[in-house]
Amino acid sequence: xxxxxxxxxxxxxxxxxxLIRAGHQVVMVLTQPDRPAGRGMKTAASAVKxxxxxxxxxxxxxxxxxxxxxxxxxxxxxxxxxxxxxYGLILPQAVLDIPGLGCLNIHxxxxxxxxxxxxxQRAILAGDDETGITIMQMDAGLDTGNxxxxxxxxxxxxxxxxxxxxxxxxxxxxxxxxVLVQLQQGKLxxxxxxxxxxxYAAKITKTEAEIDWQLPAKxxxxxxxxxxxxxxxxxxxxxxxxxxxxxxxxxxESGQPGEIVAADREGIxxxxxxxLLQVEMLQKPGGKKMYVADFLxxxxxxxxxxxxxxxxx
Numbered sequence: 001x002x003x004x005x006x007x008x009x010x011x012x013x014x015x016x017x018x019l020i021r022a023g024h025q026v027v028m029v030l031t032q033p034d035r036p037a038g039r040g041m042k043t044a045a046s047a048v049k050x051x052x053x054x055x056x057x058x059x060x061x062x063x064x065x066x067x068x069x070x071x072x073x074x075x076x077x078x079x080x081x082x083x084x085x086x087y088g089l090i091l092p093q094a095v096l097d098i099p100g101l102g103c104l105n106i107h108x109x110x111x112x113x114x115x116x117x118x119x120x121q122r123a124i125l126a127g128d129d130e131t132g133i134t135i136m137q138m139d140a141g142l143d144t145g146n147x148x149x150x151x152x153x154x155x156x157x158x159x160x161x162x163x164x165x166x167x168x169x170x171x172x173x174x175x176x177x178x179v180l181v182q183l184q185q186g187k188l189x190x191x192x193x194x195x196x197x198x199x200y201a202a203k204i205t206k207t208e209a210e211i212d213w214q215l216p217a218k219x220x221x222x223x224x225x226x227x228x229x230x231x232x233x234x235x236x237x238x239x240x241x242x243x244x245x246x247x248x249x250x251x252x253e254s255g256q257p258g259e260i261v262a263a264d265r266e267g268i269x270x271x272x273x274x275x276l277l278q279v280e281m282l283q284k285p286g287g288k289k290m291y292v293a294d295f296l297x298x299x300x301x302x303x304x305x306x307x308x309x310x311x312x313x
Contacts, residue, residue: 001024001025001081001180001183001184002027002077002078002079002080003024003026003027003079003080003081003082003083004026004029004074004077004079004081004082005019005026005028005029005048005083005085006029006030006031006082006083006084006087006089007031007048007083007084007085007086007087008032008046008047008048008086008087008088009047009048010169011085011086011108011165011168011169011172012031012047012086012106013046013047013048014169014170014172014173015083015169015173016029016048016051017173018173018174018177019083019173019176019177020055022177022180024180026055027058027077027079028058028060028077028079029048029049029052029058029060030059030060030062030065030087030089031046031048031049031052031059031061032061032087032088032089033061034046034049034061049061062089064089065089065090065091065092071094071095071098074095074098075098079098079099079100080099080100080101081099081100081101081104081180082095082098082099082102082104083104083105083106083176084103084104084106084138085105085106085172086106086108091103091138093140096138096139102137102138103137103138104135104136104137104138104148104179105135105136105138105143105145106133106134106135106172106176107133107134107136107143108120108131108133108168109123109131109132109134110131110133110150110152111136111143111150111193112143112144112193112194112195112197112198112199113197113198113199114131114199114200114201115144115198115199115200115201116142116143116200116202117201117202117203117204118202118203118204119131119201120161120165120168121201121226121227122201122202122226123155123164123201124155124160124161124164124222124225124226125223127219127222128155129154129155130152130153130154130155131152131155131164131168132150132151132152132153132168133149133150133151133153133168133172134147134149134150135149135150135176135179136148137190144193144198145193146190146191146192147190147191147192147193148188148189148190148191149179149182149188151175153168153171159225160225160226160229161225161227161228161230162228162229204227204230204231206231208227209227209231209232209233209234210233210234210235210309210310211223211224211234211307213235213257213271213272213273213307214257214273215272215273216249216272216273216275217249217250217272217273217274217275218249218275220233220247220249220272221247221248221249224244224245224246224247224277228245228246232244232283233245235307235310236307236308236309236310237301237305237307237308238305239311240285241285242283242284242307243282243283243289244279244281245281245282245289246279246280246281247267247277247278247279247280247281248277248278248280249272249275249276249277249278250269250275250276250277250278251276252269252276254271254272254275254276256271256306257273258270258271258307258308259271259304259305259306259307260301260302260303260305260306260307261276261303262303263292263296263301263302264296265292265293265296266278266292267279267280268292268301279292280292
């Protein structure tokens with residue numbers, strides 16, 4: 001099957017690798033233009049670009065798909081289908097109409113729940129018990145097309161956005177290969193999404209990752225996990241911004257929200273709106289991520305001291 005593949009991050013690269021291994025003919029790879037990344041803000045290629053180059057696949061990095069020139073190039077490929085995974089560009093109707101079998105999207109949620117840019121983080125933040133992969137026939141709307149396949153996945157109490165991303169990436173690759181087999185066999189059945197169940201997974205903002213100690217410990221635990229690895233949940237201690245990378249909600253004697261109840265090698269226990277959050281891994285500005293046992297060796301945290309809101313002035 002002749003495929004145009006459009007994607008940018010690691011999630012998409014895993015799917016592309018799956019298609020290559022399944023023996024499909026990828027006639028063109030589309031990915032976002034190289035952009036500055038990392039601390040040094042050096043221009044970096046996307047994970048999809050690196051994989052395409054590794055396999056010597058034809059590659060384009062247009063800033064938009066809206067120009068007649070790009071659309072003509074895609075049309076000339078005479079692809080059977082276009083596979084899209086976390087591409088980052090809007091596909092205009094003219095592009096959606098190019099492949100003979102249309103455009104299929106690999107989406108990291110069970111649609112219609114969590115349409116939009118950040119389905120993995122939103123599922124964790126909401127306390128969802130499960131998520132999954134949807135393969136969808138794309139239309140002009142935002143993740144509104146007919147569902148071709150769903151595969152569920154449990155969200156564990158230890159899942160971070162990173163761990164869930166990695167598991168869903170593998171599931172997405174398996175799912176798109178499965179759908180293409182069914183497509184070739186003429187066995188696919190599309191299902192219209194139930195609009196009454198739809199919700200929107202808005203793009204993550206950095207300010208959302210600031211910890212509000214008035215919230216219940218269980219909810220703060222979800223904040224820590226949802227924003228790991230990016231942008232990282234954070235709080236302020238004596239004017240210093242600390243990022244919290246690993247924590248869990250526990251029961252015990254509480255105090256005022258943000259107050260340290262105990263600090264030992266097991267963790268720093270902090271009072272919340274209800275319950276305690278036991279912090280197990282954290283990071284100072286410019287420092288490395290450290291487990292509490294190592295962190296406390298060079299930093300003093302005493303019961304009664306408080307974590308406070310960040311002063312942005």
